Amino acid sequence: QLQLQESGPGLVKPSETLSLTCTVSGGSISRSAFYWGWIRQPPGKGLEWIGSIYYSGSTYYNPSLKSRVTISIDTSKNQFSLKLSSVTAADTAVYFCARQHIPAAETFDNWGQGTLVTVSS
Amino acid sequence: EIVLTQFPATLSLSPGERATLSCRASQSVSSYLAWYQQKPGQPPRLLIYNASNRATGIPARFSGSGSGTDFTLTISSLEPEDFAVYYCQQRSNWPPELTFGGGTKVEIK
Numbered sequence: 001q002l003q004l005q006e007s008g009p010g011l012v013k014p015s016e017t018l019s020l021t022c023t024v025s026g027g028s029i030s031r032s033a034f035y036w037g038w039i040r041q042p043p044g045k046g047l048e049w050i051g052s053i054y055y056s057g058s059t060y061y062n063p064s065l066k067s068r069v070t071i072s073i074d075t076s077k078n079q080f081s082l083k084l085s086s087v088t089a090a091d092t093a094v095y096f097c098a099r100q101h102i103p104a105a106e107t108f109d110n111w112g113q114g115t116l117v118t119v120s121s
Numbered sequence: 122e123i124v125l126t127q128f129p130a131t132l133s134l135s136p137g138e139r140a141t142l143s144c145r146a147s148q149s150v151s152s153y154l155a156w157y158q159q160k161p162g163q164p165p166r167l168l169i170y171n172a173s174n175r176a177t178g179i180p181a182r183f184s185g186s187g188s189g190t191d192f193t194l195t196i197s198s199l200e201p202e203d204f205a206v207y208y209c210q211q212r213s214n215w216p217p218e219l220t221f222g223g224g225t226k227v228e229i230k
Contacts, residue, residue: 037219047157047165047208047221060217063122096164104170106212106219107155109177111164 002027004112018084022097030055035100040093125222133230140196144209155210156194
């Protein structure tokens with residue numbers, strides 16, 4: 001059974017870079033039918049897609065975050081990662097990683113449990 | 122950017138009743154529309170993809186319909202575990218991006 005697990009610091013200072021890693025187990029991150037994505041959810045609010053990556057390294061990002069986001073992938077470790085620079089309090093959120101099924105219009109069919117990242121000094 | 126508007130924001134119903142949730146896109150998304158269910162403290166769960174296809178393991182009481190700009194998620198008879206927040210999501214080809222609606226909360230009346 002596929003499992004995704006987010007990891008990284010739960011507290012980041014303003015203006016610094018948020019870094020998270022998603023470790024995939026129970027299946028290969030190199031399967032051609034899937035993208036791998038990051039989504040976030042501020043406390044009490046809705047969902048916002050951040051960006052996605054293919055096993056080849058091809059990426060696409062939310063235009064509103066594109067200037068600050070980098071997503072990378074390490075197929076040897078079955079992991080993909082998120083970096084979000086110049087964070088502010090508005091970036092405080094639960095960050096989810098998820099698998100996207102390409103034939104199903106890239107819908108998110110498997111999710112990690114999410115990790116809360118707080119931006120505060 | 123394609124904006125998804127969900128309505129109503131809150132739906133107050135009793136177990137056994139029928140729930141009808143709506144999602145409207147600011148421009149056509151063809152059938153590239155998905156629905157998710159989210160309960161407190163949990164990640165979203167995929168219910169419907171490509172507007173009307175149930176995801177693996179989703180009960181038949183959940184159904185989706187629509188195309189273009191107007192979509193509906195119907196829960197034929199609410200079970201106690203169905204009270205949650207529901208989100209729609211679209212995938213556009215150009216520019217390539219995904220967006221979520223603001224959500225509809227289905228609460229117990």
